Amino acid sequence: MAKDRKIDVVILGLLSHEDLTGYDIKKRIDGAINFFWKGSFGSIYPALSAMEEAGQIKSYRADDSGSREKILYHITVEGITVLKQWLNEEQAANELKYETLLKLYFGGVEGTETTIHNIEIFERNIKSELEVLKMYEKNLKKEQDNEDHKYFLLTVMFGIETYEAYLRWCTKAKKMLRN
Amino acid sequence: MAKDRKIDVVILGLLSHEDLTGYDIKKRIDGAINFFWKGSFGSIYPALSAMEEAGQIKSYRADDSGSREKILYHITVEGITVLKQWLNEEQAANELKYETLLKLYFGGVEGTETTIHNIEIFERNIKSELEVLKMYEKNLKKEQDNEDHKYFLLTVMFGIETYEAYLRWCTKAKKMLRN
DNA sequence: ATCAGCATGTAAGGCGTTACATGATTCA
Protein backbone atom coordinates (compact mmCIF):
# COMPACT_ATOMS: atom_id res chain seq x y z
CA MET A 1 0.00 0.00 0.00
CA ALA A 2 1.13 3.53 -0.77
CA LYS A 3 2.59 4.72 2.49
CA ASP A 4 -0.02 7.22 3.55
CA ARG A 5 -2.91 6.68 1.18
CA LYS A 6 -5.48 5.40 3.63
CA ILE A 7 -8.25 5.39 1.03
CA ASP A 8 -6.74 2.06 -0.01
CA VAL A 9 -7.83 0.27 3.13
CA VAL A 10 -11.29 1.78 2.96
CA ILE A 11 -11.62 0.32 -0.51
CA LEU A 12 -10.16 -3.03 0.53
CA GLY A 13 -12.48 -3.15 3.52
CA LEU A 14 -15.54 -2.48 1.41
CA LEU A 15 -14.49 -4.97 -1.25
CA SER A 16 -13.92 -7.62 1.42
CA HIS A 17 -17.70 -7.71 1.78
CA GLU A 18 -18.79 -7.52 -1.85
CA ASP A 19 -17.68 -6.58 -5.35
CA LEU A 20 -18.27 -2.90 -6.10
CA THR A 21 -17.77 -0.24 -8.74
CA GLY A 22 -15.90 2.98 -7.99
CA TYR A 23 -19.22 4.74 -7.91
CA ASP A 24 -20.61 2.25 -5.39
CA ILE A 25 -17.57 2.74 -3.20
CA LYS A 26 -18.15 6.47 -3.16
CA LYS A 27 -21.76 5.92 -2.12
CA ARG A 28 -20.73 3.59 0.70
CA ILE A 29 -18.21 6.12 1.99
CA ASP A 30 -20.85 8.84 1.88
CA GLY A 31 -23.10 6.67 4.03
CA ALA A 32 -22.37 5.41 7.53
CA ILE A 33 -18.61 5.86 7.14
CA ASN A 34 -18.96 9.53 6.33
CA PHE A 35 -18.80 10.86 9.87
CA PHE A 36 -15.32 9.48 10.50
CA TRP A 37 -13.86 9.21 7.01
CA LYS A 38 -14.26 10.94 3.65
CA GLY A 39 -13.39 10.12 0.05
CA SER A 40 -13.85 11.78 -3.31
CA PHE A 41 -13.98 10.39 -6.86
CA GLY A 42 -10.68 12.12 -7.48
CA SER A 43 -9.06 9.93 -4.85
CA ILE A 44 -11.03 6.72 -5.39
CA TYR A 45 -10.54 6.14 -9.12
CA PRO A 46 -6.76 6.68 -9.15
CA ALA A 47 -6.47 4.46 -6.07
CA LEU A 48 -8.41 1.69 -7.82
CA SER A 49 -5.99 1.80 -10.76
CA ALA A 50 -2.95 1.75 -8.51
CA MET A 51 -4.30 -1.07 -6.40
CA GLU A 52 -5.11 -3.21 -9.41
CA GLU A 53 -1.59 -2.55 -10.67
CA ALA A 54 -0.35 -3.75 -7.28
CA GLY A 55 -2.44 -6.93 -7.51
CA GLN A 56 -4.66 -6.21 -4.51
CA ILE A 57 -7.86 -6.01 -6.52
CA LYS A 58 -9.06 -7.27 -9.90
CA SER A 59 -11.48 -5.53 -12.24
CA TYR A 60 -14.08 -7.07 -14.51
CA ARG A 61 -16.97 -5.81 -16.62
CA ALA A 62 -20.49 -6.35 -15.43
CA ASP A 63 -21.89 -9.03 -17.73
CA ASP A 64 -25.48 -7.82 -17.80
CA SER A 65 -24.83 -6.70 -21.35
CA GLY A 66 -27.89 -4.47 -21.54
CA SER A 67 -26.56 -1.84 -19.16
CA ARG A 68 -23.89 0.77 -19.70
CA GLU A 69 -20.21 0.25 -19.01
CA LYS A 70 -19.65 -0.63 -15.40
CA ILE A 71 -16.38 -1.77 -13.86
CA LEU A 72 -16.64 -3.98 -10.84
CA TYR A 73 -13.74 -4.71 -8.52
CA HIS A 74 -13.01 -7.89 -6.62
CA ILE A 75 -10.50 -8.21 -3.79
CA THR A 76 -7.61 -10.67 -4.30
CA VAL A 77 -5.82 -12.86 -1.76
CA GLU A 78 -3.02 -10.30 -1.82
CA GLY A 79 -5.56 -7.56 -1.06
CA ILE A 80 -6.94 -9.45 1.91
CA THR A 81 -3.41 -9.86 3.25
CA VAL A 82 -2.81 -6.11 3.02
CA LEU A 83 -6.11 -5.42 4.75
CA LYS A 84 -5.33 -7.83 7.57
CA GLN A 85 -1.86 -6.40 7.98
CA TRP A 86 -3.34 -2.96 8.43
CA LEU A 87 -5.92 -4.21 10.93
CA ASN A 88 -3.09 -5.64 13.01
CA GLU A 89 -0.89 -2.56 13.00
CA GLU A 90 -0.51 -1.05 16.43
CA GLN A 91 -0.68 2.60 15.49
CA ALA A 92 -3.78 4.31 14.18
CA ALA A 93 -3.93 7.96 13.15
CA ASN A 94 -6.86 9.55 14.91
CA GLU A 95 -7.29 13.15 14.03
CA LEU A 96 -9.75 15.76 15.17
CA LYS A 97 -9.71 18.99 13.18
CA TYR A 98 -12.44 21.23 14.48
CA GLU A 99 -12.58 24.75 13.19
CA THR A 100 -15.36 25.45 15.67
CA LEU A 101 -12.93 24.83 18.53
CA LEU A 102 -10.38 27.07 16.88
CA LYS A 103 -12.96 29.86 16.69
CA LEU A 104 -13.83 29.21 20.29
CA TYR A 105 -10.21 29.32 21.39
CA PHE A 106 -9.84 32.76 19.84
CA GLY A 107 -13.32 33.82 20.89
CA GLY A 108 -11.97 36.63 23.05
CA VAL A 109 -11.24 38.69 19.94
CA GLU A 110 -14.93 39.12 19.13
CA GLY A 111 -16.50 38.32 22.47
CA THR A 112 -19.46 36.48 23.92
CA GLU A 113 -22.12 37.20 21.29
CA THR A 114 -20.20 35.85 18.31
CA THR A 115 -18.91 32.89 20.27
CA ILE A 116 -22.36 31.82 21.40
CA HIS A 117 -23.58 32.20 17.84
CA ASN A 118 -20.82 29.89 16.62
CA ILE A 119 -21.64 27.34 19.28
CA GLU A 120 -25.27 27.41 18.19
CA ILE A 121 -24.35 26.77 14.57
CA PHE A 122 -22.29 23.81 15.72
CA GLU A 123 -25.12 22.60 17.93
CA ARG A 124 -27.61 22.65 15.08
CA ASN A 125 -25.30 20.70 12.79
CA ILE A 126 -24.56 18.09 15.41
CA LYS A 127 -28.24 17.66 16.20
CA SER A 128 -29.07 16.92 12.60
CA GLU A 129 -26.14 14.55 12.19
CA LEU A 130 -27.14 12.82 15.40
CA GLU A 131 -30.57 12.12 13.97
CA VAL A 132 -29.00 10.46 10.95
CA LEU A 133 -26.84 8.29 13.20
CA LYS A 134 -29.85 7.28 15.30
CA MET A 135 -31.63 6.21 12.15
CA TYR A 136 -28.64 4.06 11.21
CA GLU A 137 -28.62 2.63 14.72
CA LYS A 138 -32.28 1.68 14.50
CA ASN A 139 -31.79 -0.11 11.20
CA LEU A 140 -28.67 -1.92 12.36
CA LYS A 141 -30.25 -3.12 15.58
CA LYS A 142 -32.91 -4.87 13.54
CA GLU A 143 -30.29 -7.09 11.96
CA GLN A 144 -28.07 -8.00 14.86
CA ASP A 145 -27.82 -11.58 13.67
CA ASN A 146 -25.50 -10.40 10.89
CA GLU A 147 -21.96 -10.56 12.29
CA ASP A 148 -20.68 -7.61 10.25
CA HIS A 149 -23.56 -5.40 11.34
CA LYS A 150 -22.28 -5.67 14.88
CA TYR A 151 -19.14 -3.82 13.83
CA PHE A 152 -21.06 -1.22 11.87
CA LEU A 153 -23.31 -0.71 14.87
CA LEU A 154 -20.31 -0.11 17.13
CA THR A 155 -19.07 2.76 14.98
CA VAL A 156 -22.54 4.28 14.93
CA MET A 157 -22.75 3.96 18.69
CA PHE A 158 -19.42 5.74 18.92
CA GLY A 159 -20.84 8.61 16.92
CA ILE A 160 -23.98 8.82 19.02
CA GLU A 161 -22.10 8.75 22.32
CA THR A 162 -19.73 11.43 21.05
CA TYR A 163 -22.36 13.70 19.56
CA GLU A 164 -24.45 13.53 22.70
CA ALA A 165 -21.37 14.58 24.66
CA TYR A 166 -20.94 17.49 22.23
CA LEU A 167 -24.51 18.61 22.85
CA ARG A 168 -24.10 18.45 26.61
CA TRP A 169 -21.01 20.56 26.24
CA CYS A 170 -22.87 23.10 24.08
CA THR A 171 -25.42 23.65 26.81
CA LYS A 172 -22.73 23.98 29.46
CA ALA A 173 -20.62 26.31 27.35
CA LYS A 174 -23.47 28.65 26.52
CA LYS A 175 -24.41 28.83 30.18
CA MET A 176 -20.84 29.63 31.14
CA LEU A 177 -20.54 32.38 28.57
CA ARG A 178 -23.78 34.00 29.70
CA ASN A 179 -22.60 33.77 33.31
CA MET B 1 -6.27 34.76 3.41
CA ALA B 2 -5.27 31.92 1.14
CA LYS B 3 -8.51 30.10 0.44
CA ASP B 4 -8.01 26.98 2.45
CA ARG B 5 -4.87 27.57 4.45
CA LYS B 6 -6.36 27.58 7.92
CA ILE B 7 -2.96 27.78 9.59
CA ASP B 8 -3.24 31.51 8.85
CA VAL B 9 -6.04 32.07 11.34
CA VAL B 10 -4.26 30.02 13.99
CA ILE B 11 -1.28 32.32 13.61
CA LEU B 12 -3.44 35.46 13.57
CA GLY B 13 -5.31 34.25 16.64
CA LEU B 14 -2.11 33.62 18.56
CA LEU B 15 -0.59 36.93 17.47
CA SER B 16 -3.74 38.74 18.57
CA HIS B 17 -2.64 38.01 22.13
CA GLU B 18 1.09 38.66 21.91
CA ASP B 19 4.01 38.99 19.52
CA LEU B 20 5.65 35.67 18.78
CA THR B 21 8.38 34.01 16.72
CA GLY B 22 7.62 31.15 14.36
CA TYR B 23 9.16 28.84 16.89
CA ASP B 24 6.91 30.18 19.65
CA ILE B 25 3.87 29.67 17.44
CA LYS B 26 4.82 26.05 16.93
CA LYS B 27 5.11 25.57 20.68
CA ARG B 28 1.71 27.13 21.29
CA ILE B 29 0.09 24.88 18.69
CA ASP B 30 1.73 21.86 20.27
CA GLY B 31 0.18 22.81 23.59
CA ALA B 32 -3.51 23.09 24.40
CA ILE B 33 -4.49 23.55 20.74
CA ASN B 34 -2.89 20.27 19.75
CA PHE B 35 -5.88 18.03 20.35
CA PHE B 36 -8.04 19.82 17.78
CA TRP B 37 -5.48 21.38 15.44
CA LYS B 38 -1.93 20.65 14.26
CA GLY B 39 0.83 22.62 12.58
CA SER B 40 4.39 21.95 11.47
CA PHE B 41 7.36 24.24 10.86
CA GLY B 42 7.02 23.45 7.20
CA SER B 43 3.61 25.07 7.18
CA ILE B 44 4.19 27.84 9.72
CA TYR B 45 7.26 29.57 8.25
CA PRO B 46 5.96 29.78 4.67
CA ALA B 47 2.62 31.04 6.01
CA LEU B 48 4.38 33.76 8.00
CA SER B 49 6.16 34.98 4.85
CA ALA B 50 2.95 34.97 2.82
CA MET B 51 0.99 36.74 5.52
CA GLU B 52 3.60 39.45 5.91
CA GLU B 53 3.53 39.89 2.13
CA ALA B 54 -0.25 40.28 2.44
CA GLY B 55 0.13 42.91 5.14
CA GLN B 56 -1.60 40.95 7.89
CA ILE B 57 1.47 40.72 10.10
CA LYS B 58 4.73 42.65 10.47
CA SER B 59 8.11 41.22 11.43
CA TYR B 60 10.84 42.80 13.51
CA ARG B 61 14.08 41.66 15.08
CA ALA B 62 14.23 41.14 18.82
CA ASP B 63 16.34 44.04 20.09
CA ASP B 64 18.05 42.24 22.94
CA SER B 65 21.22 42.33 20.86
CA GLY B 66 23.01 39.70 22.91
CA SER B 67 20.86 36.80 21.78
CA ARG B 68 20.79 35.00 18.46
CA GLU B 69 18.66 35.99 15.51
CA LYS B 70 15.01 35.92 16.41
CA ILE B 71 12.16 37.21 14.28
CA LEU B 72 9.08 38.36 16.11
CA TYR B 73 5.74 38.93 14.42
CA HIS B 74 3.13 41.50 15.28
CA ILE B 75 -0.44 41.50 13.99
CA THR B 76 -1.56 44.50 11.92
CA VAL B 77 -4.97 46.17 11.74
CA GLU B 78 -5.49 44.33 8.46
CA GLY B 79 -4.65 41.07 10.20
CA ILE B 80 -7.19 41.70 12.94
CA THR B 81 -9.83 42.39 10.28
CA VAL B 82 -9.11 39.05 8.60
CA LEU B 83 -9.28 37.26 11.94
CA LYS B 84 -12.61 38.86 12.82
CA GLN B 85 -14.02 38.08 9.40
CA TRP B 86 -13.17 34.45 9.88
CA LEU B 87 -14.71 34.39 13.35
CA ASN B 88 -17.96 35.69 11.87
CA GLU B 89 -18.17 33.25 9.00
CA GLU B 90 -21.12 30.91 9.31
CA GLN B 91 -19.48 27.72 8.11
CA ALA B 92 -16.77 25.90 9.99
CA ALA B 93 -15.07 22.74 8.76
CA ASN B 94 -15.23 20.15 11.51
CA GLU B 95 -13.56 16.96 10.59
CA LEU B 96 -13.13 13.70 12.40
CA LYS B 97 -10.70 11.28 10.80
CA TYR B 98 -10.41 8.25 13.03
CA GLU B 99 -8.48 5.29 11.73
CA THR B 100 -9.55 3.37 14.81
CA LEU B 101 -13.18 3.60 13.70
CA LEU B 102 -12.20 2.48 10.23
CA LYS B 103 -10.51 -0.57 11.71
CA LEU B 104 -13.56 -1.18 13.81
CA TYR B 105 -15.90 -0.89 10.85
CA PHE B 106 -13.95 -3.58 9.04
CA GLY B 107 -13.38 -5.57 12.21
CA GLY B 108 -15.27 -8.55 10.85
CA VAL B 109 -12.33 -9.43 8.62
CA GLU B 110 -10.12 -10.34 11.59
CA GLY B 111 -12.71 -10.87 14.28
CA THR B 112 -13.27 -10.14 17.95
CA GLU B 113 -9.75 -10.60 19.31
CA THR B 114 -8.04 -8.09 17.04
CA THR B 115 -10.89 -5.61 17.33
CA ILE B 116 -10.82 -5.64 21.11
CA HIS B 117 -7.06 -5.20 20.99
CA ASN B 118 -7.46 -2.16 18.77
CA ILE B 119 -10.08 -0.68 21.08
CA GLU B 120 -7.71 -1.16 24.00
CA ILE B 121 -4.89 0.67 22.22
CA PHE B 122 -7.30 3.52 21.57
CA GLU B 123 -8.48 3.46 25.17
CA ARG B 124 -4.95 3.75 26.51
CA ASN B 125 -4.13 6.68 24.27
CA ILE B 126 -7.32 8.53 25.17
CA LYS B 127 -6.72 7.96 28.87
CA SER B 128 -3.30 9.52 28.72
CA GLU B 129 -4.51 12.45 26.63
CA LEU B 130 -7.38 12.94 29.03
CA GLU B 131 -4.94 13.32 31.88
CA VAL B 132 -3.12 16.07 30.00
CA LEU B 133 -6.39 17.88 29.38
CA LYS B 134 -7.35 17.60 33.03
CA MET B 135 -4.06 19.17 33.97
CA TYR B 136 -4.76 22.05 31.59
CA GLU B 137 -8.23 22.38 33.10
CA LYS B 138 -6.84 22.60 36.60
CA ASN B 139 -4.41 25.33 35.64
CA LEU B 140 -6.98 27.32 33.71
CA LYS B 141 -9.55 27.19 36.49
CA LYS B 142 -7.06 28.91 38.76
CA GLU B 143 -7.07 31.96 36.53
CA GLN B 144 -10.71 32.41 35.69
CA ASP B 145 -10.44 36.17 36.12
CA ASN B 146 -8.54 36.32 32.83
CA GLU B 147 -11.16 36.78 30.10
CA ASP B 148 -9.20 34.84 27.46
CA HIS B 149 -8.66 31.90 29.77
CA LYS B 150 -12.41 31.39 29.81
CA TYR B 151 -12.27 30.56 26.10
CA PHE B 152 -9.25 28.32 26.47
CA LEU B 153 -11.03 26.53 29.30
CA LEU B 154 -14.08 25.91 27.13
CA THR B 155 -12.03 24.10 24.50
CA VAL B 156 -10.38 22.00 27.18
CA MET B 157 -13.77 21.16 28.64
CA PHE B 158 -14.89 20.08 25.19
CA GLY B 159 -11.96 17.71 25.02
CA ILE B 160 -12.64 16.28 28.45
CA GLU B 161 -16.35 15.76 27.82
CA THR B 162 -15.54 14.10 24.49
CA TYR B 163 -12.75 11.87 25.76
CA GLU B 164 -14.86 10.71 28.67
CA ALA B 165 -17.58 9.77 26.20
CA TYR B 166 -14.97 7.83 24.20
CA LEU B 167 -13.97 5.90 27.30
CA ARG B 168 -17.56 5.04 28.17
CA TRP B 169 -17.96 3.77 24.64
CA CYS B 170 -14.81 1.66 24.92
CA THR B 171 -16.20 -0.16 27.93
CA LYS B 172 -19.54 -0.70 26.23
CA ALA B 173 -17.96 -1.85 22.97
CA LYS B 174 -15.67 -4.37 24.62
CA LYS B 175 -18.59 -5.76 26.56
CA MET B 176 -20.66 -6.09 23.40
CA LEU B 177 -17.88 -7.86 21.53
CA ARG B 178 -17.38 -10.35 24.36
CA ASN B 179 -21.14 -10.94 24.44
C1' DA C 1 -38.12 16.58 -23.04
C1' DT C 2 -35.63 17.35 -19.19
C1' DC C 3 -33.47 16.54 -14.90
C1' DA C 4 -31.54 13.70 -11.40
C1' DG C 5 -28.74 10.14 -10.73
C1' DC C 6 -25.52 6.59 -12.61
C1' DA C 7 -20.80 6.00 -14.05
C1' DT C 8 -15.83 6.85 -15.14
C1' DG C 9 -12.27 9.37 -15.33
C1' DT C 10 -8.49 13.57 -15.74
C1' DA C 11 -6.18 17.97 -14.49
C1' DA C 12 -4.72 21.63 -11.70
C1' DG C 13 -3.43 23.13 -7.81
C1' DG C 14 -3.24 23.66 -2.79
C1' DC C 15 -2.00 22.14 1.60
C1' DG C 16 0.80 19.91 4.60
C1' DT C 17 4.18 16.53 6.25
C1' DT C 18 8.77 14.74 6.64
C1' DA C 19 13.32 15.20 6.04
C1' DC C 20 17.06 17.91 5.39
C1' DA C 21 20.31 21.82 6.38
C1' DT C 22 22.42 24.89 9.57
C1' DG C 23 23.94 26.86 13.59
C1' DA C 24 23.67 29.08 18.38
C1' DT C 25 22.87 28.52 23.30
C1' DT C 26 22.21 26.40 27.68
C1' DC C 27 22.67 23.02 31.01
C1' DA C 28 24.49 18.80 33.05
Next chain:
DNA sequence: TGAATCATGTAACGCCTTACATGCTGAT
Protein backbone atom coordinates in the same frame (compact mmCIF):
# COMPACT_ATOMS: atom_id res chain seq x y z
C1' DT D 1 32.04 18.10 25.90
C1' DG D 2 27.90 16.59 24.46
C1' DA D 3 22.92 16.59 24.32
C1' DA D 4 18.73 19.06 24.28
C1' DT D 5 16.49 22.94 23.00
C1' DC D 6 16.19 27.26 20.57
C1' DA D 7 15.61 29.08 15.98
C1' DT D 8 14.83 29.59 10.90
C1' DG D 9 14.16 27.97 6.88
C1' DT D 10 13.97 24.90 2.16
C1' DA D 11 12.95 20.83 -0.76
C1' DA D 12 10.65 16.89 -2.15
C1' DC D 13 6.89 14.70 -2.39
C1' DG D 14 2.26 12.89 -1.53
C1' DC D 15 -2.42 13.22 -0.73
C1' DC D 16 -6.65 15.09 -1.62
C1' DT D 17 -10.14 18.30 -3.22
C1' DT D 18 -12.45 20.83 -6.77
C1' DA D 19 -13.58 21.42 -11.13
C1' DC D 20 -13.90 19.83 -15.49
C1' DA D 21 -15.24 16.51 -19.26
C1' DT D 22 -18.32 13.06 -21.02
C1' DG D 23 -22.25 10.38 -21.76
C1' DC D 24 -26.01 7.00 -20.51
C1' DT D 25 -30.45 5.78 -18.12
C1' DG D 26 -34.75 6.17 -15.85
C1' DA D 27 -38.42 8.67 -14.02
C1' DT D 28 -41.79 12.55 -14.25
